[in-house]
Amino acid sequence: MLGQTHPVTEVHVVLNSETDVDLPSDPRVRLLRYLERRNGNAARMAGVRRCTGDLVAFLDDDDLWHPTKIERQVRDVAEAGLAGSSTWISSTKVVVDFAHGSETWPRAAYDPSRSLENNLLRRHRVQRGQAFLPSSTLLFPRSLPATVPLDEGLSLHQDLSWLLQLSRNVPGLVVRQLDDALTRYDAIGDGVSRSxxxxxxxxxxxxxxxxxxxxxxxxxxxxxxxxxxxxxxxxxxxxxxxxxxxxxxxxxxxxxxxxxxxxxxxxxxxxxxxxRQPRRGRTEPDEGAEVRQWARR
Incomplete structure (x- = not known):
């Protein structure tokens, strides 16, 4: 986060455990630790409540941002004339890393003529990866989760559920999605969705x-x-x-x-x-086509 080309004024790291973490010695980085087990939305809302800036972006601990992600999103929002509005949300495309390759999602561009809910749920192609706006891609005004809070009692589909609530409860909501994949999403580990x-x-x-x-x-x-x-x-x-x-x-x-x-x-x-019995040592087929990669840091 601190390596973003756009100025970052504060980073709130919210932990659900007593595990020691190696954080940079920087006054902008603040640690909040929950000793009791809390879900992802509780952590996100805790960070939102501690923020003082106008804009908020989420980043899960197993995902990664391209260094220009926030700069590109802020510029796109400004060029769209939304800088003074509180009813917008920005996303990017995502490089999804699998065990045997990577794919860029969503496959189809976001259609602003349809609602956010329609974009998220409707399928226009047979292949997977049709609609994908994970929390680590998002940038939005801090007032948005104050108006429609994330559900802290939800244990699955936390980001999808919030986006559906925004689509249904925020009149005139504008969604911007950059065509470049500026976020990496880890689909290799044992994430919540796989459980x-x-x-x-x-x-x-x-x-x-x-x-x-x-x-x-x-x-x-x-x-x-x-x-x-x-x-x-x-x-x-x-x-x-x-x-x-x-x-x-x-x-x-x-x-x-x-x-x-x-x-x-x-x-x-x-x-x-x-x-027949399955053969030992058999590997799954390659998961995806070649995509434009950028290096992990």
Whole structure:
């Protein structure tokens, strides 16, 4: 954070443990430690409440910013005539690091003619990575989470849930997304999203998407929820998600195609497992295409 080309006036590091951390000796860096277990949103809101500046940006401890990220976002907001407004949020594209490669998400540019909710939930292509605005990409006025606070009791989809609440509760919200990937997202480690069970994912979707349009709700079920069902690895789970998605929503062709591909892959895997033992030392295929990289520091 301190290496940003845009001046950084304060950095609030919020920890959930007693673990020692190596922080730079800089008066701008302030440490807040919770001895009791708190979730990511509690940490983010604690940082927001301690901030004194006009703009806030989140950075998870396993993600990384390009040195020009904040400068580019601030300039883009100013050029869009939003500098004096309190109803905007800025994001960037993301280099997502997998064990066997990287991909740049989201694959499609943000469409300002549609709502933030619609951009987040609707699927226009079969491939993964269609809508992705993780918290480490965001820059916004400090007044925004004061108006619509992050849910500190939520244990999953914390950033997605907040963005949905902003879309539904902030009239005239403007979302800017830079086309360059100025954030790196670590999808290799055991992050919170990888620990989410299918049952918890379904509970979240039933609660948070009840007011979404049938198309958006159906696309999310057959896209994102299906991903959790596929990760769980049971045909009954995938078929159950497929059935519920069709019952509660009206998914588009891309989402149906993704779900059909997931179910077909599950069938092939089940058949293969029945006729041979898996070979040791087998590696997964490369996860992504080549993307323009920038070095970790």
């Amino acid at each position: 989410i069970s299918l049952a918890r994912e379904l509970d979240w979707a039933r609660e948070y998407l009840s007011s979404s349009t049938p198309r958006d709700r159906g696309d999310y079920y057959l896209g994102s929820v299906m991903t959790y069902a596929r990760r769980q690895g049971t045909m009954s789970g995938m078929l159950g998600v497929f059935s519920e998605g069709l019952r509660v929503g009206r998914p588009g062709a891309a989402a149906v195609g993704y779900a059909c591909g997931a179910v077909a892959a599950g069938v092939v895997k089940a058949v293969a497992a029945g006729v």
